[in-house]
Amino acid sequence: MAGNTFGTLFRVTTFGESHGRALGAVIDGCPPGIPLSEEDIQFELERRRPGKHLGESPRKEPDRVEILSGVFEGQTLGTPIALVIYNRDAKSAAYEPLKDIFRPGHGDCTYFWKYGLRDWRGGGRSSGRETVARVAAGAVAKKVLAEYGIQVQAYTVALGGVWARKRDLSEINRNHLFCPDAEAYEEMCRRIEEARREGDSLGGVVEIVARGVPPGLGEPVFDKLDAELAKALMSIGAVKGVEIGAGFSAAEKKGSENNDPLTPEGFLSNNAGGILAGISSGQEIVCRVAVKPIPSISREQLTINEKGEAVKIRVGGRHDASAIPRIVPVCEAMVRLVLADYLLRQLVLKAFRNHETLP
Numbered sequence: 001m002a003g004n005t006f007g008t009l010f011r012v013t014t015f016g017e018s019h020g021r022a023l024g025a026v027i028d029g030c031p032p033g034i035p036l037s038e039e040d041i042q043f044e045l046e047r048r049r050p051g052k053h054l055g056e057s058p059r060k061e062p063d064r065v066e067i068l069s070g071v072f073e074g075q076t077l078g079t080p081i082a083l084v085i086y087n088r089d090a091k092s093a094a095y096e097p098l099k100d101i102f103r104p105g106h107g108d109c110t111y112f113w114k115y116g117l118r119d120w121r122g123g124g125r126s127s128g129r130e131t132v133a134r135v136a137a138g139a140v141a142k143k144v145l146a147e148y149g150i151q152v153q154a155y156t157v158a159l160g161g162v163w164a165r166k167r168d169l170s171e172i173n174r175n176h177l178f179c180p181d182a183e184a185y186e187e188m189c190r191r192i193e194e195a196r197r198e199g200d201s202l203g204g205v206v207e208i209v210a211r212g213v214p215p216g217l218g219e220p221v222f223d224k225l226d227a228e229l230a231k232a233l234m235s236i237g238a239v240k241g242v243e244i245g246a247g248f249s250a251a252e253k254k255g256s257e258n259n260d261p262l263t264p265e266g267f268l269s270n271n272a273g274g275i276l277a278g279i280s281s282g283q284e285i286v287c288r289v290a291v292k293p294i295p296s297i298s299r300e301q302l303t304i305n306e307k308g309e310a311v312k313i314r315v316g317g318r319h320d321a322s323a324i325p326r327i328v329p330v331c332e333a334m335v336r337l338v339l340a341d342y343l344l345r346q347l348v349l350k351a352f353r354n355h356e357t358l359p
């Protein structure tokens, strides 16, 4: 079926289910000659892997990636890169009591209504586990972007109603929530532990910043860079809102406050979030996503079964109390996939404008 492929020149297909044999990605369109190793990908997978901290799903997945094709002697070949990650700790029996019951807030009912059947073991492809494949592909995009000095960093700015007031970049990788405010981090940890004890879950906000993006990436109408970023980020499970730059707060500003004045030395502010008319302006690209609380909670809730009968449900098993922090590297990966694709598109256009000759 359609819907598993993303991108135009740097194209990614993901495959696999949470409780199936494996998950993975096939990347078509990665240029040749880029240094790439399993360790490069492993580094990113480690940041997303479940079971490392209290409040995260205790499912123990080593998440070891194998590069099956497209890389030779440490360099990309320009041929499809196939990546696979085997599932090692699925424990599907926990889902048997939920075989024909729809978890509120998850994709059980919509998958069933769409396909007429579903893989009830952990939600199949609707599982947050599918994002392991995105992060693997995003690690390849990271290497492409590095060739042009483009960097992407995401961090947690809110969790369970607690907001990070500081953006201390040196703090981000010092705590397990990727929070740039050490004080807010302590309170976030308390909230998440409280929610877990109460059989509940929490949402939050992740900010993603791309630095070193040259002006000119984007397209003029439908494939605008901001539109593609919004799509990429919104395609992550549990993401319910996306903002670029000033985002929703722009609606409350006057034009004189919201415009970013231009000077010979550069822009004086960045309410646009680094994108004007769908094209990068050379400023930092700034996006934020709203992440909903995890749907599978052990509190009693009302739902229905496949026959449409009323049922009460308490979801057991090994669930995250929040998609944060594990969604943070996923957001980075999705932004990297978009930027790698748009970088290649712009390089083609530039080569044409320069009348570059072919060999």
Ligand SMILES: Cc1cc2nc3c(=O)[nH]c(=O)nc-3n(C[C@H](O)[C@H](O)[C@H](O)COP(=O)(O)O)c2cc1C
Residues within 6 Å of the ligand: 057, 105, 106, 107, 126, 127, 128, 129, 131, 236, 237, 238, 239, 292, 294, 295, 296, 318, 319, 320, 322, 323, 326, 327, 330
């Ligand atoms: C990294 C990550 C981890 C997640 N962990 C869980 C989980 O343990 N349990 C759960 O019910 N949902 C979890 N989710 C959320 C579901 O995947 C998501 O809510 C579901 O696919 C429905 O999609 P929607 O929320 O976009 O409507 C996780 C999502 C992500 C991105």
Ligand SMILES: C=C(O[C@@H]1CC(C(=O)O)=C[C@@H](OP(=O)(O)O)[C@H]1O)C(=O)O
Residues within 6 Å of the ligand: 018, 019, 049, 050, 057, 058, 059, 061, 090, 121, 122, 123, 126, 127, 128, 129, 130, 132, 296, 317, 318, 319, 320
């Ligand atoms: C395994 C991962 O996350 C899973 C995401 C998830 C869900 O419903 O989204 C439910 C849990 O898995 P299970 O299907 O075993 O109950 C999480 O552990 C992972 O991200 O690697």
